[in-house]
Amino acid sequence: MLSKGLKRKREEEEEEEEEKEALEVDAWWLDPGHPAVTQAPPNVASSSLFDLSVLKLHHSLRQSEPDLRHLVLVVNTLRRIQASMAPTVTLPPVPSPPLVPSVADNLLASSDTILSASMASLLEDLSQIEGLSQAPQPLADESPPGRPIGGAPPSLGALDLLGPATGCLLDDGLEGLFEDIDTSMYDSELWVPASEGLKPGPEDGPGKEGAPELDEAELDYLMDVLVGTQALERPPEQGR
Amino acid sequence: MVLQPSERHYRDWNHRRLGPWCSPTGSPAPLSCETGCGEGSWILVCRLLVPTQVNLLSMEEDIDTRKINNSFLRDHSYATEADIISTVEFNHTGELLATGDKGGRVVIFQREQESKNQVHRRGEYNVYSTFQSHEPEFDYLKSLEIEEKINKIRWLPQQNAAYFLLSTNDKTVKLWKVSERDKRPEGYNLKDEEGRLRDPATITTLRVPVLRPMDLMVEATPRRVFANAHTYHINSISVNSDYETYMSADDLRINLWNFEITNQSFNIVDIKPANMEELTEVITAAEFHPHHCNTFVYSSSKGTIRLCDMRASALCDRHTKFFEEPEDPSNRSFFSEIISSISDVKFSHSGRYIMTRDYLTVKVWDLNMENRPIETYQVHDYLRSKLCSLYENDCIFDKFECVWNGSDSVIMTGSYNNFFRMFDRNTKRDVTLEASRENSKPRAILKPRKVCVGGKRRKDEISVDSLDFSKKILHTAWHPSENIIAVAATNNLYIFQDKVN
8 A cells, every 4th residue: 555666775774773763652653553554564654654745745845836734734744753753853963762873863854954944935935925015034945054045046936026025125136026027018108208209299398308207216116016015115216 | 498509408418318207116215304314215316417618519519419418428538627526505495506617617507397297307407507607817926827616606595586606716706696588678779680780870760679588598697706815725605694794714814705895805814823834724614604693613624613703803813612622542643633634614504513524524513512522423434544545645635525404414425436425413324325327327216335344245335445536525515405415426416316305
């Protein structure tokens, strides 16, 4: 019933060590006589389930709009499995029971990082989707924590358009926001200063000089409004 | 009444295919309308295939209907994924039955009127109206596709000649008006009979247009569109007993709407944590109390139900009652939380009880007792030892619905292998029935099914390992006053009736 393909080579050496450790802790999770446990050998059960859950989590995160219920349930299950496999994983590297190998520790520790980073990135993205009026928060992603937050990482794809939401929308960011948006509405004749000659009309004359500056300021203001409340907090810019 | 050509073909197909009605066989079961549950008492009234757009077009042509009908049934390729039924709902009188599908379409069936000539036809449902409720959308700002699948349909109580229903996809709720037109104005002055404008200079006399009878037409028009109020996926809608408001619930929020106002809604529940990293629970279903317009319940993915009173505060984040059953220590596993996640919650018609469906059980709760349900029914406990496989293939996340019968004495819910289960709360009897093409001769009595858990399998039993987990009955509906049920199995809609009826 369990998918054999999920087993990794490393598991085989961990199994022996984990078996002894698992029986000391939270034994009821792995009680082979328990109807709730699968037919697979108990020492394999939790680590395979762990892998399966991580796979499911990643698959879920890769969706453009993940099913929140599915995601939450998988994450909670993953936490349970993780807790039962090595309850001491969250502690700093203190000499734990001698049988726990460093390999298992690293595995669980890195998984924890990936898990929380994935969850964090996804949930941050979700909260950003909701509206640009959210309090600016750093855009975490799966890369190493040392990465600068200033520019929007290109790997995020569509969410780039929302901007790094750090409150420091740069001019480039502003440009990037509107790259894909059809601006023909703003290119219409109404916005074109009469001096450009496209619409020679009664506006020729005294209003001519003032027109270019006025139009640009209005255009900027409009773009600011479109970007949202964050943009409104910025001082008005003088053209591009 | 005369139906549109496509619908007429459809109804004829229904009758022709299912043949002359045969009288029920076997000894009559000693049943009253009260219990409506028990062995040998349910018969198939009709099986309705929701036709695809392609088939509707070909039916309008002059082709041998029987040939189409036969190929229709044999050829599975006619049924596309868009035809998968995603919601079923009777209206308040039971005269109409609405289905929504993955393709965003709503099909409404109407009950055949009783007539002396065709006594056996009573209880049959035929197509009344079909319309495209939701279209696939693309959210350009987030670069996301919005599915057109209809998640829920809820009828409004009828207040005039027209019918009103709410239908919703993941993001947008729409109010539809379904009305009949059997007259049309004739004798315009400025238009000719084809609708072309006439040259005013040619008009020499004036006349008053008159209404003349025409072939009955059923038309559906969208009256309201309630959009842009949900960031997450809408899972429930519920019409309030005041008939002026309704609520829509997504994973993290519930909004209250007034039917007349589309650009504004009130947020009455918000469980979104300030830091999304702390998210551990989502809203799975919500419903208004049938009589008290200030009371509603919502269920969660952690197996809890909260009852809220809107009079207490504007934002009902603090519940009035909290229903949760303590975990059974002997049944704990990695999957305890997933299988406790409630997929549906329904008030009884009386308003005294709520029923919840989680993965393995149906529970009935008394509103006055929060610490445990008063009744628990095992739907398919034989799956408890298979949870790991079901987790692997994602079946453990399936969301089954549950329904009450009109008198709140019987509850029904679906299972796998096209099985559905009924539980009689009074006699404590239960039955497993199957909605399948192979076993469905018209008017034949449904044979109860049994799943063999282990040991020797008897002749008519099915072993757990032979169950088809791709055939799941997620959506069912029960007529508000009679023992007529509608069961959706992928793109098939089965209508069963209590034989005593």
